[in-house]
Ligand SMILES: NC(=O)c1ccc[n+]([C@@H]2O[C@H](COP(=O)([O-])OP(=O)(O)OC[C@H]3O[C@@H](n4cnc5c(N)ncnc54)[C@H](O)[C@@H]3O)[C@@H](O)[C@H]2O)c1
Ligand SMILES: N[C@H](CO)Cc1c[nH]c[nH+]1
């Protein structure tokens with residue numbers, strides 16, 4: 468069972484090299500996927516609906532006669548909502564309400580109102596915030612269905628004031644998940660197409676006769692989706708390039724080891740490429756977590772996925788102390804960081820890079836995936852060093868506002884003209900000078 472999960476110690480001479488290789492991806496596979504995504508995008512760009520239909524029938528094993536036949540009606544979504552049992556429906560509505568409440572507060576607190584200020588000569592400067600007109604949300608559906616991702620993508624768009632939300636979700640073998648459809652109804656999605664992969668990203672970016680082009684595409688997906696999003700950036704906006712899920716647990720050895728083992732499983736079960744890592748200063752506790760993994764794994768329905776993920780990309784790492792754990796956590800910059808410790812706040816203060824932090828032993832990452840309120844679409848693959856969770860701000864853009872008074876033009880005109888002559892741009896200079904009073 469020793470090969471179940473890698474064991475590392477920061478005092479090992481080659482620890483840095485081992486950690487780097489654990490965090491790295493298989494680049495050759497990425498290149499093949501990128502080539503396949505590029506070909507699919509090119510065919511969607513030139514052949515529109517025909518290419519989308521062909522790829523969807525091929526990859527999702529469907530027999531649809533047109534792209535129009537792949538659109539769901541509002542009636543279908545309402546019927547799916549009505550078909551849920553009371554417990555499921557209440558859970559979905561509770562999650563939606565909590566996600567909405569969080570993003571409403573985010574909207575109020577994150578500068579959505581814009582700003583302006585007036586200078587002594589009457590010149591007014593500021594910034595106007597405008598919601599995007601039309602966005603596409605990608606909801607993954609290849610290996611599992613994600614109603615929670617419908618809520619996490621659509622609700623902040625709605626809160627931001629986006630006029631039209633187009634959702635795409637693949638339905639392999641034609642199986643439609645009622646909870647996904649119900650979530651779309653609750654979140655107020657305008658149109659849903661049952662397409663996925665690079666062909667869905669291409670359709671949303673370029674538009675087809677049936678699918679309208681959008682201004683921005685958001686949402687996670689597999690490597691084909693990620694490669695396609697990277698390639699259409701510039702034609703449309705994108706939120707981020709999301710990789711496989713990750714969890715990093717930073718534990719002082721005081722949490723029930725079964726809880727920590729299950730938290731590691733919770734992200735490992737998403738994908739064979741998902742990454743689950745524990746950092747802890749207590750060797751005996753690490754042994755206890757390993758024993759819990761061995762005990763709990765056989766009963767997990769997705770134990771093969773978890774086993775592969777833990778064996779290839781997981782690790783239990785012994786650190787010198789919690790300060791060193793924080794340093795390593797900052798270099799890993801994980802999507803999810805659980806600080807499962809007494810007084811978690813003292814360690815959270817030392818963390819600069821993490822998509823989301825879960826503080827204390829009762830804050831399991833799984834609560835954030837569904838219903839705590841903050842968004843579960845988060846930066847992965849160390850991109851938390853420079854990017855943020857999906858939020859209302861992703862569905863807004865900003866315009867600078869400049870009103871120069873007649874008096875202001877006298878001062879600014881001289882400054883601008885001087886600099887324009889310095890740059891050799893005569894028309895710029897004269898344009899400013901025309902407004903000067905003799
Ligand atoms: N970050 C998040 O918030 C979050 C949330 C949910 C899921 N996820 C992740 O999203 C991913 C979802 O992946 P998925 O595969 O289940 O669904 P997906 O919808 O991303 O991909 C399915 C599509 O991939 C395309 N595809 C599959 N094989 C192909 C091939 N050989 N060539 C070309 N296209 C092909 C098909 O068109 C198919 O419809 C997982 O990695 C999961 O962990 C992330
Ligand atoms: N953990 C995923 C993001 O990495 C989100 C999710 C959806 N459902 C369950 N989990």
Ligand SMILES: [Zn+2]
Pocket residue numbers: 712733734737836
């Ligand atoms: Zn999850």
